[in-house]
Amino acid sequence: MKSNFYADAFNWVEIFVLFNWDMLQALIVAVLLLGLIMVYYFIFIFRRINRSKEHAKFVIEEQVTPIIAERIIIPYINKVDPNKITSPVEELKAIIKKSRYRREEFVRTLINFHNIFDGGVNEHIRQIYLDMGLNAFAEKGLFSRKVKKNILALNELEFFKVKSHRIVKRITQLQRKKKEILRECINFYILNVLEINLDNFINSIQHPMSQWERLQYYMIITNSHYPNIPNFSQWIHAEEEPSKILLCAELSAHYYQVEASDAIYQLLRTSTLPIKLKLLNILGRIYTDDQAEKLKELYSIVKSVDGKSEVLKALGRTGTINDLPFLLDVFHASENGFIKKSALRSIYSIDVDAFHAIQPNGEIEQIIINHIKNPLLKY
Amino acid sequence: MKNILLVEDNKVTVTMLSFLLKKEGYGVDVTTDGEEALKNLKENTYDLLILDLGLPSLRGEELLSMMTNNQNLKDQVLKTMVITSNIGEETMEQAFDMNADDYLVKPFSPVEFVARVKRLLK
Numbered sequence: 001m002k003s004n005f006y007a008d009a010f011n012w013v014e015i016f017v018l019f020n021w022d023m024l025q026a027l028i029v030a031v032l033l034l035g036l037i038m039v040y041y042f043i044f045i046f047r048r049i050n051r052s053k054e055h056a057k058f059v060i061e062e063q064v065t066p067i068i069a070e071r072i073i074i075p076y077i078n079k080v081d082p083n084k085i086t087s088p089v090e091e092l093k094a095i096i097k098k099s100r101y102r103r104e105e106f107v108r109t110l111i112n113f114h115n116i117f118d119g120g121v122n123e124h125i126r127q128i129y130l131d132m133g134l135n136a137f138a139e140k141g142l143f144s145r146k147v148k149k150n151i152l153a154l155n156e157l158e159f160f161k162v163k164s165h166r167i168v169k170r171i172t173q174l175q176r177k178k179k180e181i182l183r184e185c186i187n188f189y190i191l192n193v194l195e196i197n198l199d200n201f202i203n204s205i206q207h208p209m210s211q212w213e214r215l216q217y218y219m220i221i222t223n224s225h226y227p228n229i230p231n232f233s234q235w236i237h238a239e240e241e242p243s244k245i246l247l248c249a250e251l252s253a254h255y256y257q258v259e260a261s262d263a264i265y266q267l268l269r270t271s272t273l274p275i276k277l278k279l280l281n282i283l284g285r286i287y288t289d290d291q292a293e294k295l296k297e298l299y300s301i302v303k304s305v306d307g308k309s310e311v312l313k314a315l316g317r318t319g320t321i322n323d324l325p326f327l328l329d330v331f332h333a334s335e336n337g338f339i340k341k342s343a344l345r346s347i348y349s350i351d352v353d354a355f356h357a358i359q360p361n362g363e364i365e366q367i368i369i370n371h372i373k374n375p376l377l378k379y
Numbered sequence: 380m381k382n383i384l385l386v387e388d389n390k391v392t393v394t395m396l397s398f399l400l401k402k403e404g405y406g407v408d409v410t411t412d413g414e415e416a417l418k419n420l421k422e423n424t425y426d427l428l429i430l431d432l433g434l435p436s437l438r439g440e441e442l443l444s445m446m447t448n449n450q451n452l453k454d455q456v457l458k459t460m461v462i463t464s465n466i467g468e469e470t471m472e473q474a475f476d477m478n479a480d481d482y483l484v485k486p487f488s489p490v491e492f493v494a495r496v497k498r499l500l501k
Binding site: 061062065066068069073074076077109112113114115116117118119121122 | 389390392394402485488490
């Protein structure tokens with residue numbers, strides 16, 4: 001292997017010596033020159049693109065805003081009949097012409113208007129988007145092979161709430177793609193725009209959701225006005241995916257579906273600690289008559305400090321003055337500062353006067369009392 | 380004519396709001412960052428400062444806090460309206476603690492925006 005290497009190197013030196021030196025020099029210079037020209041060419045192209053984008057941005061900002069303000073916002077402020085406010089489509093088309101950059105910048109500007117103003121103005125902004133046929137370009141992006149283009153198109157269609165059979169057909173195909181983020185965007189679109197049956201939607205979730213995804217679904221669902229809210233406790237059982245269980249438990253708490261409480265208790269026996277802690281936290285937001293007794297029972301069963309602390313916090317949210325002796329016992333009897341603090345905080349939540357009447361046993365308890373009293377210290 | 384200083388980093392928002400304010404007959408100076416706003420405040424007096432909290436370089440909260448602590452700066456502005464995308468109650472409380480006269484959360488109705496400005500400048 002080594003001898004082969006030396007033999008090859010020797011051959012190269014031989015070729016180098018035999019080759020006309022001037023030719024070699026000319027070749028090197030030509031390659032370098034070509035490389036330099038290529039670099040300058042790409043710099044020129046990039047600068048040209050950037051300049052076009054900058055110019056498009058300038059044109060849209062300078063010309064579009066006054067038109068929208070004059071033709072949409074001012075009449076809206078002056079309470080002109082919404083049916084008489086017409087989209088200035090032709091004027092806007094004359095500004096955008098056939099430029100892709102101007103079109104993209106225009107869509108961004110419409111989104112910006114949408115973010116500044118609420119109410120009826122947004123419906124007019126959406127109408128401009130539709131009247132100008134801009135959804136056709138977004139739909140085209142949906143059919144691209146590039147995932148990035150699919151996502152951008154989906155976001156735009158979702159933002160302007162555009163729906164059609166063609167889009168639904170395409171997103172059904174895209175749902176089979178491996179890219180998680182794409183499937184996530186499709187789900188946001190489905191929830192936000194198609195307003196499908198929530199039962200079907202939750203049944204369709206089979207993958208582990210990220211915290212972000214879960215939060216987004218929670219916000220979309222709770223901010224929408226679905227005519228039929230399903231009983232979310234049907235998905236709170238051990239066979240379901242843990243993130244789906246958490247989403248459904250959170251939704252149960254939001255819609256105050258007290259029957260979820262039993263399902264959560266069942267699940268607490270089998271789930272892992274992180275899930276258990278989150279479920280206990282959710283439990284603290286669902287009040288039932290026997291909740292406090294169940295929580296007290298649970299306190300003796302749960303082994304971990306974090307678990308016990310979550311039970312105490314839940315008791316603080318759902319408990320009554322009848323539960324104060326239990327919490328006071330825990331506060332004095334526990335040797336763990338974290339548990340003491342959780343018990344005391346719950347006493348404070350239930351009855352501030354009872355909290356002030358507590359006599360500390362020793363320095364540590366006094367510190368914890370001072371800690372709870374201090375509003376600047378976040379619990 | 381009443382003068383307004385509009386401090387907002389989003390160019391589209393600035394153009395739109397200043398258009399609406401000019402249409403109502405107000406004189407409007409516009410800046411897109413806090414440092415520049417501070418410079419404007421040192422040089423001119425305004426009847427109303429419309430301040431977005433999420434600014435680059437010098438944040439809106441910092442500018443408000445400087446105005447609270449500096450009497451000369453405070454005297455340059457009669458009224459202050461804070462606009463923000465932050466829906467948190469803490470931010471609102473903080474803004475009012477720092478002597479903001481009004482607080483508006485984006486997105487807002489243009490009717491409400493103009494009405495609030497008019498009320499402040501009455």
